[in-house]
Amino acid sequence: MTVWGTCIYTPFITTLFSTINSHPKIVGVVPKALTLFSIALVPVCVGFISYTAAFDASLQGRMVFPPLAEGEPEPIPDPDRFKKIPSIVYSEVAAKGIPLMLSSASVWPMINLVNFKFMPPQHRVAFMSFMSVGWNAYASGLVSGDFMVFA
Numbered sequence: 001m002t003v004w005g006t007c008i009y010t011p012f013i014t015t016l017f018s019t020i021n022s023h024p025k026i027v028g029v030v031p032k033a034l035t036l037f038s039i040a041l042v043p044v045c046v047g048f049i050s051y052t053a054a055f056d057a058s059l060q061g062r063m064v065f066p067p068l069a070e071g072e073p074e075p076i077p078d079p080d081r082f083k084k085i086p087s088i089v090y091s092e093v094a095a096k097g098i099p100l101m102l103s104s105a106s107v108w109p110m111i112n113l114v115n116f117k118f119m120p121p122q123h124r125v126a127f128m129s130f131m132s133v134g135w136n137a138y139a140s141g142l143v144s145g146d147f148m149v150f151a
Contacts, residue, residue, distance in 0.1 A: 033112035053092035
């Protein structure tokens with residue numbers, strides 16, 4: 001998740017914030033918050049699920065092996081696992097995209113309103129990054145099937 005947050009999410013949100021803050025036709029707290037949410041919802045949710053699915057599929061069978069019995073040969077990872085990643089990612093996005101977007105729709109508009117209403121512009125990205133740490137923990141649980149949707 002560190003790679004997701006550092007290399008993908010933060011640059012995307014930073015660019016989006018600067019664009020929304022400097023756009024002359026987007027004035028006021030509610031329009032800015034709703035613009036940010038409506039632009040970021042689909043790419044962030046699909047990107048998060050895709051990244052998680054691709055990461056899990058590429059490591060499948062490589063990182064953690066069950067304990068071997070004495071004399072048992074070490075298992076060989078599936079050599080075609082990288083060819084299967086696009087289909088795995090597509091099926092994960094199809095199955096988990098809507099629940100994640102519904103959960104996002106119940107949380108992020110309020111966070112965006114608080115952010116644009118009470119945070120000075122220089123602290124907005126830091127506030128959103130802080131809020132996204134908790135959200136990423138929840139979204140990881142949702143994508144893995146450990147949590148329920150709260151929409």
